[in-house]
Amino acid sequence: MMFSLNNMVLAGAALLLACVFFQPRLMAAPGWRATVTPLASIIGSGFLVAGPILAHAVGPLAWLAMLALCGLSYWFGAAIRYNIRYVEPSLLAQPPRYQVGLERLSELALALAYFVSVAYYLNLFAAFGMRLGDVVDPVWTRVLATVVIAGIGLLGALRGLAGLERLEVMVVALKLSLIGGLVVMLAQVNLSAVLDGSFSWAAQAHLQGMQQLEVLLGLVILVQGFETSRYLGSQYDATTRIQSMRWAQWIACAIYMAFLLLITGLFNGALPPEGGETAIIDLLRPLGLLVAPLLILTALASQLSAAVADMNGAGGLLAESSGRRLPVRLGNLVTALVAIAITWTANIYEIITYASKMFVIYYGLQALQAALAAWRRGQRWHAAGFAAGVGVALAIIVLAKPVAA
Secondary structure, three states: OHHHHHHHHHHHHHHHHHHHHOOHHHHHOHHHHHHHHHHHHHOOOHHHHHHHHHHHHHHHHHHHHHHHHHHHHHHHHHHHHHHHHHHHHHHHOOOOHHHHHHHHHHHHHHHHHHHHHHHHHHHHHHHHHHHHHOOOOHHHHHHHHHHHHHHHHHHHHHOOOHHHHOOHHHHHHHHHHHHHHHHHHHHHHHHHHHHHOOOOOOOOOOOOOHHHHHHHHOOHHHHOOHHHHHHOOOOOOHHHHHHHHHHHHHHHHHHHHHHHHHHHHHOOOOOOOOOHHHHHHHHHHHHOOOHHHHHHHHHHHHHHHHHHHHHHHHHHHHHHHOOOOOOHHHHHHHHHHHHHHHHOOOOHHHHHHHHHHHHHHHHHHHHHHHHHHHHHOOOHHHHHHHHHHHHHHHHHHHHOOOOOO
16 A cells, blocks of 8 residues: 555656646746756766765765765855856956966866766666666676767767757756655655654664765765856856856755655665665665666666766867867767776776766866965955865865775
8 A cells, every 4th residue: 555655656746847847938948958957967866876875884864964065065166156257257358377277277177077977977877777677797787888888979979969968958857857756755755654653764874984084075976067057158148157056056955965864764784785876776666666667767867968968078178178189079989988998997986986086176176266266356265265175175085985995
């Protein structure tokens, strides 16, 4: 009876939300379209992976750890928003030499980060895809990831990715509908547990002290993606990009927090050594027949759209950094080759940490750019806050470790 109710709540909530998110007026609204791009990047399958990893690392405090990660990303986002408002106009005028240099270094760091993130997204895509056949063998996951990376890389090299990008708004609408349905169903499950007296925070931390901090610092990629607003200047003005980045981060934080709060009590074991990245499926499968298929569908849509966006971003940045000597299409192919190399030399947890570090290098450079700009403008408190962000970025680069290390 309970399983049938869960299925009905999940399906009903997802359908109702789909009616909202697929409204033509909403999908065509410029503000929403500007918000969708960073939101699509932030909410990959990170919210699915975050639960098992954080429950393993900090147990019942998983929601607090996620809140800290969201706060950290908002801090770095503030630096990038400051740069949109003040540094971009300077770069178009007569910028100081250091400002141009920092921007070039930032672009290079972001391109390298995209290499690793493509590997992350598509390895996760492969892991969830293999669960359709209940396969958790990491070798076969790598084989499938390699095939998908190579396919997207060849498509980008031969025909470009513009056609796939047009699907972005629809994929995000589908993703938000499914996530919303899951959250509503989990809320109903938790409420029922509270009412019948069976509710408890079952999760136990399996790491202690410094180990917890090292793992948490390696999870920045779970909340990465807001920086894409920085590079939408050809489509939206500065005010729209700044506001849309804020909205994307607020919405993503709300989703992460709701999901973590509602699933933490369901964790009662260690992170599985194999298939751990898809542990959320085994955790939630008993709640209803529709849960596992919808989780896999959500993950596949999330990872594929995010990987396409980041591969295109990497190709574009490589072209920009090379003064257009390297075509975007060749940049896409280079990105695919590097992502395949990473796939076969690191496991998913190592890839998550490497990607986090690469994005943090970019965020640190952007924070330094913002600190120097604020100092020149006489905004000492802003400069101090952004400079502190540089220090946090350095700490993450030095201390972050994979969860399985």
